[in-house]
Amino acid sequence: MKIESSRIVVTGAAHGIGRGLVEAFLAHGAQSVVVSDLDADAVSAMSETLGVPGRPCDVGDQAALAAFIDWAEETAGPTDLFCGNPAVFGGPEGGNLQTSAATWDRSWRVNVLAHVWAAQCLVPRMLRRGGGHFLQTLSAAALITGPSELTYTVTKHAALGFAEWLALNYSDKGIRVSCLCPTAVETRTVQGADHPGIGLVQTPAEVAEITVAGLAAENFLILPNPRVGSSFRNKADDYDRWLAYTTNRLGDLRPPSPFTF
Numbered sequence: 001m002k003i004e005s006s007r008i009v010v011t012g013a014a015h016g017i018g019r020g021l022v023e024a025f026l027a028h029g030a031q032s033v034v035v036s037d038l039d040a041d042a043v044s045a046m047s048e049t050l051g052v053p054g055r056p057c058d059v060g061d062q063a064a065l066a067a068f069i070d071w072a073e074e075t076a077g078p079t080d081l082f083c084g085n086p087a088v089f090g091g092p093e094g095g096n097l098q099t100s101a102a103t104w105d106r107s108w109r110v111n112v113l114a115h116v117w118a119a120q121c122l123v124p125r126m127l128r129r130g131g132g133h134f135l136q137t138l139s140a141a142a143l144i145t146g147p148s149e150l151t152y153t154v155t156k157h158a159a160l161g162f163a164e165w166l167a168l169n170y171s172d173k174g175i176r177v178s179c180l181c182p183t184a185v186e187t188r189t190v191q192g193a194d195h196p197g198i199g200l201v202q203t204p205a206e207v208a209e210i211t212v213a214g215l216a217a218e219n220f221l222i223l224p225n226p227r228v229g230s231s232f233r234n235k236a237d238d239y240d241r242w243l244a245y246t247t248n249r250l251g252d253l254r255p256p257s258p259f260t261f
């Protein structure tokens, strides 16, 4: 898909990778970008600064997400590219086997079901219009299990499963799906300088440029850090060897490290 002249909707847009995507889409000549975020003040400030329509929306609330999508299409017209960007980490207990039902429920809603609900709204409309594209911001943790964040890792894997299902069932009908799977990106969540051991740390702007290229190529997987592709291949080649190697390599990194890769 070409960003130029596309009508794009981004959720979780006010900070970090979401904001980087919005800025890149505008720089690449998007016809419109409509934004939302849980953080009402930040989305309002972003709207004003970048001149993009925006309003608050919690993607973990199905009715609110559907209402936002309706509003975005009334405001800017049919959506060519829908970007489902936010996620919740499990919080202090999210790397722990005894994680509460409430934390699991919130993680499923924001990290998995929000992608399903967006597709339920938009796929029928996109099919009538001749096609459309979904970008899901996932994580390397969707492909390769890391040391911590049980709820995050499991739900990111599930979101990847949904993306595969969507692509398999609808790509021949004009629906494209791309999954952005970064490792460490310098945002509010991850501060590379505070964690010198984590290897390549990219900026939201770098990740957004790689994403624009991946969308143009209609790639299903967009991997800003090439190491993820080779780790994923190693895992597929020999699961037992990968499990043994990773268990050994992670060692002391297991909970409570905030990192998933």
Ligand SMILES: NC(=O)c1ccc[n+]([C@@H]2O[C@H](COP(=O)([O-])OP(=O)(O)OC[C@H]3O[C@@H](n4cnc5c(N)ncnc54)[C@H](O)[C@@H]3O)[C@@H](O)[C@H]2O)c1
Binding pocket: 011, 012, 013, 014, 015, 016, 017, 018, 036, 037, 038, 039, 042, 057, 058, 059, 060, 085, 086, 087, 088, 110, 137, 138, 139, 140, 181, 182, 183, 184, 185, 186, 187, 188, 189, 190
């Ligand atoms: N930063 C990283 O290193 C990294 C690595 C891999 C994947 N990711 C993924 O990138 C995405 C964005 O993360 P980020 O690092 O930019 O985080 P961030 O905290 O910088 O930005 C996330 C944005 O989403 C918003 N948000 C949070 N919950 C929301 C909800 N329920 N509804 C709507 N908006 C909500 C926040 O207000 C914020 O503006 C997530 O899906 C995350 O899993 C991040």
